[in-house]
Amino acid sequence: MENTSRNVIEVRGVSIEFPGVKALQDVSCRFESGKAKALIGANGAGKSTLMKVLAGANPTYTGEVYFNGRKVELRNPVDAKNQGVGIVYQEVDSILTPNLSVAENIMTDYLVYELKGLGIVNWNKLNREAKRVLDELGMDINVKTLVSNLTLAQKQMVVIARNMVQNCRFLILDEPTAPLSQKETETLFDLVRRLKKKNCGIIFISHRLNELFEICEEIAVMKDGKMVGERQVDGVLKIDDIVQMMLGGARQLDLDKSGRTIGETVLKTVNLGDRSGRVHDINMEIRRGEIVGISGLVGAGKTELCKTLFGEFGKIQGEYTVKGKKINPGSPADAIREGLALIPEERRKEGIFIEESVNRNLSVVTLKRYSGPLTFINRKKELETAKEKIGSLMIMTPTPNQTVGLLSGGNQQKVTIGKWLDSNAEIYIFDEPTKGIDVGAKNEIYKLIVQLARQGKAVIYTSSEQSEILLVSDRTYVMYDGTIQAELETKNTTEEEILFYSTGGTKAS
DSSP states (O other): OOOOSOOEEEEEEEEEEETTEEEEEEEEEEEETTSEEEEEESTTSSHHHHHHHHTTOOTTOEEEEEETTEEEOOOSHHHHHHTTEEEEOSOGGGGSOTTSBHHHHHTHHHHHHHHHTTSOOOHHHHHHHHHHHHHHTTOOOOTTSBGGGSOHHHHHHHHHHHHHHTTOSEEEEESTTTTOOHHHHHHHHHHHHHHHHTTOEEEEEOSOHHHHHHHOSEEEEEETTEEEEEEEOSSSOOHHHHHHHHTTTOOOOOOOOOSOOOOSEEEEEEEEEETTSSSOOEEEEEETTOEEEEEOOTTSSHHHHHHHHTTTTOSEEEEEEETTEEOOOSSHHHHHHTTEEEEOSOIIIIIOOTTSBHHHHHHSTTGGGGOOTTOOOOHHHHHHHHHHHHHHHTOOOSOTTSBGGGSOHHHHHHHHHHTTTTSSOOEEEEESTTTTOOHHHHHHHHHHHHHHHHTTOEEEEEESOHHHHHHHOSEEEEEETTEEEEEEEGGGOOHHHHHHHHTTOOOOO
16 A cells, blocks of 8 residues: 655755855755655755755754654764665666675665574565565566666666665655666656655756656755755746756856867768777768767767777777878877877766866876976976866866865866866867756856867767757767768758757658
């Protein structure tokens, strides 16, 4: 029998301060079971910090939290779990055990209980209970499959199922759709709707504002660690209204791409492909001062093309010319020597050293500049250069020595870009550079890309969002199934035409 009684979490005057940063300032908010409430705001607004308070991961908060009118303390994850609060973080791999089965990952409490007792596990019961909860949630996953063999979307489902086994009454989803395809996102939304019908409250964090209208009844907007407003999701609320709340009334600016000179071709490929067939028959040209989009749906091969150009997959097939010279990079180091730079899609895994400081990350590409033969690194010079970059890129950090992993997503991306700015790079490859960052940080990234083009750099820009391709690029190559389906002038095309080719459409002969 499903629980139909209403549960309510209330946050009253919650504040939290880290060294040099007021992460939350007197925040009050209310969440009800059976509903989905979106929590949105610019990177660094305080969304994740507030959610970590509810999940028991920020024990130093001040203020009060009430559950069904009763004051509770959420000073550790066990406190949160006892109140029925569960969370699905973006990095699901960090909370799953890859060499255990789906059932074992879902039934962790049962495993711990049995192993602490007689040390005997009833495996039939464990698998049966795991399958039951998966069936109730409409998830078609074999409970005996190793988690390491699952897709990212399936791993999310396993974490959600684990929370449901643990009697979760409020589930926090932190940017759950950022890495998912459209089909996987629809599957997740179907699950969210089932959870709401089971009287589970959903707290949904996302930068994809159109998603809010599909599954949320309410939104709460944060800015600079404060709650700035709440709205009902109804027929009146528009995306423009949400953006204005996020930016304090400021609208997204048009992108000024003037002041550039389109020069000679600096990158050209003829029937380019990687030896494993991830991409094939790629014919493209990029000119100096030009911004060329690579568009297509998730799985079309955009990231694979970027990595092929950057030498990550080793020697290529076909012809690849950079500045008139035929090359065949066997590694990223080869590509860097030819003047290429890659800002990867997975910035935390591939773009930055998350445990190192902003200072160290900004100097990693050009470290030789701060030392001579057989000498130590000139840390003073390194720090001075880092401060200049922090200022010019407007990286929001309390100090150059701040651990880069503690910065917001937008500021991490600026560091990822900043490390290349004093290299010899002439061709910049941006792979989904605005993924997971807010509209304000997006505008800053756009402007930085245009500035690179004004300096005569050639820019390759991939995105799954057609509107972003139209805004940023001069031309776009549309990819489908690992190859280029069409080349379009962005000023003469539409989102609908890009989507047509992205889904395999071809021109009538």
